[in-house]
Amino acid sequence: MRIGQGFDVHAFAKDRPLIIGGLSIPYEYGLKGHSDADVLLHAIADACLGAIGEGDIGRHFPDTDPVHAGADSANILEEVFVLAENKGYTLVNLDATIIAQKPKMVSYILPMRERIAKLFRADLSQVNVKATTSERLGFAGREEGIAAMAVILLESK
Numbered sequence: 765m766r767i768g769q770g771f772d773v774h775a776f777a778k779d780r781p782l783i784i785g786g787l788s789i790p791y792e793y794g795l796k797g798h799s800d801a802d803v804l805l806h807a808i809a810d811a812c813l814g815a816i817g818e819g820d821i822g823r824h825f826p827d828t829d830p831v832h833a834g835a836d837s838a839n840i841l842e843e844v845f846v847l848a849e850n851k852g853y854t855l856v857n858l859d860a861t862i863i864a865q866k867p868k869m870v871s872y873i874l875p876m877r878e879r880i881a882k883l884f885r886a887d888l889s890q891v892n893v894k895a896t897t898s899e900r901l902g903f904a905g906r907e908e909g910i911a912a913m914a915v916i917l918l919e920s921k
């Protein structure tokens with residue numbers, strides 16, 4: 765068994781789509797980033813890389829490499845999971861939290877879980893996603909951006 769944790773933050777920006785958990789969420793702001801800035805998938809990818817002792821997303825997908833500019837983070841997460849599979853691991857479960865004052869995530873949670881479960885070739889019950897505000901405190905509370913954290917458990921196939 766291997767456990768990993770991940771954390772990521774992206775700032776809001778105008779004229780960007782808001783992509784979280786592989787979904788496009790209608791909102792007046794998107795997130796700034798070199799890739800599509802999918803803060804949730806980045807936290808999960810970092811958790812997965814941590815679990816297999818492979819550093820972090822910036823090491824594998826540097827933001828100095830134009831190849832990753834505008835990258836679909838679902839592709840990044842898929843590549844990360846293939847790394848884990850090639851090392852003989854499969855998903856036990858993962859749990860993630862989105863920290864966002866706005867927008868409301870509740871209606872997107874199930875489709876996010878479905879998307880993530882598919883990327884991990886796993887069952888829906890193995891993937892949990894939650895959302896919380898930060899009660900108007902800190903950068904998320906001031907609506908300056910969104911954070912996400914994730915923990916993942918892998919086991920040998």
Ligand SMILES: Nc1ccn([C@@H]2O[C@H](COP(=O)(O)O)[C@@H](O)[C@H]2O)c(=O)n1
Pocket residue numbers: 863864865866867868869870871895896897898899
């Ligand atoms: N961006 C968000 C934040 C929260 N939720 C849902 O609301 C519940 C209450 O949030 P608190 O921060 O007040 O505890 C939370 O448990 C989520 O179900 C959300 O959908 N989107």
Ligand SMILES: C[C@@]1(CO)OP(=O)(O)OP(=O)(O)OC[C@H]1O
Pocket residue numbers: 772773796797798799800801802806821822823825826827828832833834835
């Ligand atoms: C994903 C990458 C690469 O496009 O870019 P960003 O979208 O800026 O995301 P970040 O979470 O800062 O870290 C990893 C980067 O290397």
